[in-house]
Amino acid sequence: MxxxxxxxxxxxxxxxxxxxxxxxxxxxxxxxxxxxxxxxxxxxxxxxxxxxxxxxxxxxxxxSPTVALAQRLNPIEREITAHRRLSIELTDVFEPFMALSAQTTAPTHAITVLEGGDRINAALNLATAQCQTEVLTIQPSNRISERNLTHGLERDRPLTERGVKIRTLYQHTARYSQEKLAYVAQLSNGKVEYRTIDELVERLIICDETVAFIPTRDDQQVALELRHPGLVRYLIKVFEFIWGRAIPLSAGAPYETAPDGITNIQHSIAKLLVEGHVDEAIARRLGMNVRTCRAHIAKLATALGSGSRAQLGYLIAESGILKQDAAQ
Structure with a gap:
């Protein structure tokens, strides 16, 4: 008592x-x-x-939940900043030794930095010309990737003609891109598979199990050519993990309204909102423009009865829709 x-x-x-x-x-x-x-x-x-x-x-x-959250996030963010500063200091300390090691060790070309679109395309052309079995690609939607579709077609068609299989991952928004659909239509010969998923992080190209390419800048003007077997195997596992959760492009539209009145894309946006991402970051990760993203956020707010952006995060958590996603 x-x-x-x-x-x-x-x-x-x-x-x-x-x-x-x-x-x-x-x-x-x-x-x-x-x-x-x-x-x-x-x-x-x-x-x-x-x-x-x-x-x-x-x-x-x-x-206020916003104030309470900020009070707890501030020390975490300060700690992250301190760790980033430490990582920079450590890099500065070891960089001279790494340069010395590079001069005294026989080059393995396991990692090559490619600067400029011409050099990147030349390396990709060489790798695909040497490819014998399969090409795996992750292609997030953005203005740059849309402009590069013509280059991709010139590179991919010879691959399929000599029997190389291609598997490509897009975001769900590719289903509504006329340029992407026209590109897919020109390569639909049984050797190419396309799937889509709600969000993708970054571009990736893997030829056989030999070489992989990843960008290091948002403007895609600097890329890494990776030929280290361990790194390439790891990236293949990452691709297969996403591929297994993606939806074939030939399947029905993934944006259908769920029983709770909220579409799948709005569920994805809700998850990213709760994680603290701003509109621009959400749009980039889901492969849509910011205006479309904000339109979905407005519909989500209406569906949940939210009167403000601050209240929306709380209502998302209270509604249980994210728990439904986890259960599925």
Missing amino acids: ANRHKPTHPHAVTELCEEGGRLYANALRTGRIAREEVESAPCLMEFALLHPDPDDASWLRPV
Whole structure:
């Protein structure tokens, strides 16, 4: 009985107990909550999610979720910044020795830096000309990749003509790109497979199990040619992991409305919003322009009854739609 008013249930703020979550939500909805009501969840005061009402000590007022989140993220971000600074300092220390090692060790050409579009295309042309079995590609949508479709067609058609298989991953938005669909139509000869997924991180090209190409800048003017067997095998595993979760381009549209009234693309946007990404980053990761992304965010807000961007993240978490995605 002595502990009735001070129950102990220690847990991290990332594992807010069910009672604490319920009471905090009630406090946010009503603007305040009686002090006696939160005795069953002392974690709310321990985590500074509630503070005394200045007008009446018997009541508590909720701290905005945005403010509470910022208070916890700031020290994490400071720590990340410190680690980045340390990594730069370490790189500066070891860079002279790496240069010395490069001069005294026989070159293996395991990693080659390619600068400029001409040099990158020349290396790609050589690698595809030597390819005998299969080419794996990840092609996120952006203006640069759209302009490069003609170069890709000139490179890919000879591959398929000599029996090399090609597997390509696009974002779902490629299904609505006339340029991409026209490109696919010209290579649909049974040797080429296309699949789409909601988001892709970066471009990747792998020829056989021998060489891989990845960009190092957003403008795709600097790339790495990787011929280290371990790195190439790792990138193939990454590709196969994504491929297994992607949808064949020939399948139905993946943006159909789910039973909760929210489309699949809006589910993807909701996940990225909760993770803290801004509109521009979400649009880039999902392969759409910012205006389209914001239109989807507006529809998502309407579906969840959100009156503000700050409230939208909270309503996404409360709605449980992200848990539905995880279950699927």
